[in-house]
Amino acid sequence: MNFLTIFARNLKQGPQTEAFPLGPAFTPERLRGRIEFNADHCEGCRICERVCPANAIRFAKTPDGMTFDCWHNTCVFCGNCEFYCPTDAIHQTNDWDLSHVNADKFDMVEHGLIPNQKCVECGATALNTAPVIKNAKPPLSAEEYTELRARCPKCRAKYLKNRKVPA
Amino acid sequence: MSTHNVPETFSIPVGPLHVALEEPMYFKIDVQGETVSHIDINAGHAHRGIEYLTTKRTMYQNVVLTERICSLCSNSHPQTFAMAAEKIAGIEVPERGIYLRTVADEMKRVTSHLFNVALLVHLVGYETYFMHMMQVREIGQDMLESIFGNRQDIGAMCIGGVRYDLDDKSIAYIKGALDKIEAETKDIIKTFKTNGSILRRTKGVGVLTHAEAITCGVVGPVARASGVDYDVRREAPYAAYDRLPLVVHSLTDGDVWSRAMVRLEEILTSIDLLRVCLRDLPGGPVNINDRPDIPPGQAVTRSEAPRGEVIYYLRTNDTPQPERVKWRVPTFMNWDSLRFMLQDAKVADIAMIVNSIDPCLSCTER
Numbered sequence: 001m002n003f004l005t006i007f008a009r010n011l012k013q014g015p016q017t018e019a020f021p022l023g024p025a026f027t028p029e030r031l032r033g034r035i036e037f038n039a040d041h042c043e044g045c046r047i048c049e050r051v052c053p054a055n056a057i058r059f060a061k062t063p064d065g066m067t068f069d070c071w072h073n074t075c076v077f078c079g080n081c082e083f084y085c086p087t088d089a090i091h092q093t094n095d096w097d098l099s100h101v102n103a104d105k106f107d108m109v110e111h112g113l114i115p116n117q118k119c120v121e122c123g124a125t126a127l128n129t130a131p132v133i134k135n136a137k138p139p140l141s142a143e144e145y146t147e148l149r150a151r152c153p154k155c156r157a158k159y160l161k162n163r164k165v166p167a
Numbered sequence: 168m169s170t171h172n173v174p175e176t177f178s179i180p181v182g183p184l185h186v187a188l189e190e191p192m193y194f195k196i197d198v199q200g201e202t203v204s205h206i207d208i209n210a211g212h213a214h215r216g217i218e219y220l221t222t223k224r225t226m227y228q229n230v231v232l233t234e235r236i237c238s239l240c241s242n243s244h245p246q247t248f249a250m251a252a253e254k255i256a257g258i259e260v261p262e263r264g265i266y267l268r269t270v271a272d273e274m275k276r277v278t279s280h281l282f283n284v285a286l287l288v289h290l291v292g293y294e295t296y297f298m299h300m301m302q303v304r305e306i307g308q309d310m311l312e313s314i315f316g317n318r319q320d321i322g323a324m325c326i327g328g329v330r331y332d333l334d335d336k337s338i339a340y341i342k343g344a345l346d347k348i349e350a351e352t353k354d355i356i357k358t359f360k361t362n363g364s365i366l367r368r369t370k371g372v373g374v375l376t377h378a379e380a381i382t383c384g385v386v387g388p389v390a391r392a393s394g395v396d397y398d399v400r401r402e403a404p405y406a407a408y409d410r411l412p413l414v415v416h417s418l419t420d421g422d423v424w425s426r427a428m429v430r431l432e433e434i435l436t437s438i439d440l441l442r443v444c445l446r447d448l449p450g451g452p453v454n455i456n457d458r459p460d461i462p463p464g465q466a467v468t469r470s471e472a473p474r475g476e477v478i479y480y481l482r483t484n485d486t487p488q489p490e491r492v493k494w495r496v497p498t499f500m501n502w503d504s505l506r507f508m509l510q511d512a513k514v515a516d517i518a519m520i521v522n523s524i525d526p527c528l529s530c531t532e533r
Contacts, residue, residue, distance in 0.1 A: 016302055026309065029409035047458075053228035078231040078322050083330050084458060092316070162233060 031094035039112040041089035044129040048081035068112035119152035126152035217533040225487040237530040243472035245324040251481035255464035264328030273437040278307035279473035280430040328454025369424035373508040375522035383504040387475020392527035393421035399471035494528035
């Protein structure tokens, strides 16, 4: 293409630079941005904490349950946590705008809590995590899932074992 | 004019900041008038201790860490690292994963080469065309961002396969973007062959003869421009390269122009390879969908990064962390050849010649 053609094309197209912040910025659907955590889906395996290369993800035991914290300013947006999460509890949104005033820097955290609960069967205190049901056959019904989830890990194992027999 | 008390040779510092690519490399150059007579290369300004850091992180964290060694070869590092881990653990990557690895590799090569040649044009002083070429590269960068979610650290690799998948929509999108880049690249090649400014500044400048290339053991486009017909993708095929119609381009002049031309021709070859990959993309899983422990062992793997051959040595033990990771990057082999290229060069050409080896100091000094 000779220069006159490029010149004419560029005149017609206008500037190639993005209008941001006066207009929207180019943001593809798959952009790997801010981490989002869904405590409801988390099975508490803590694999995200182990594969995170920046150590941005921290789990901690508290009196209320287990907390999840992802520090956005430490995160390198690699997406390892989402990739290795077995239950899609953690996921990268395409929100890239993490600008904030310096005073807010310690609030740049994605926080989640997996609360404690009392097991409906034995009464022990255990985390209300999502049960591991990947290998359960036949698949659990919604009712069975709620029943299973209300139990502690030991009673969950018992529940699944007893369930296998009638099939 | 009297030449009283004026020494015949001067010593001038070039760098450590702002020699082509703004990479921290320091040259102590003795000049005789306008001509370079002696070069002293001093490196080490970009050392971050990454080799040590890899031994403090698990294998699965290291895939991400190795990706961040260098932004332009950011796919070759984790890929070669993952290949080494797979070799030790005996993991077979699924067929679709193999093809998708090639796709990621070639996409990065296209944008990396365009970037380097664009910078050459910038150093030639042809700013308008530099802007145009960067805009062409932007098509590729938008493609990377749309497919992988990041412009540079594409995060495509994992041990056991790849982390991304392509559907019909994204394949159609890639094909459209490739058509645009191909047409523009053909124009760029035509410009490079005819434009007087570019030809005058780059032809016969920074020559590395075939014999010198062999002496220095240069790799990648630098070697191929000096007539060393060597490409890891052909000599030791990895990923899907043994099934693809790979054309290795080599020229004999060994000057700055030849190195740029080899890169431009390789962009077209990469586009062809990408089209074949997308056409033949097999079905099935993209990775092994597992996170196995890597057993103790050691492996050496190599691949062709945009700058040339990158070699990884990995030794593992019973812990999740590797015992030793060591890599030899293309720039390590190539920067030695600068002594030959810069000899008797003009001061004004120094930046251009340094750029022509496509130096990547963050890889080399890590």
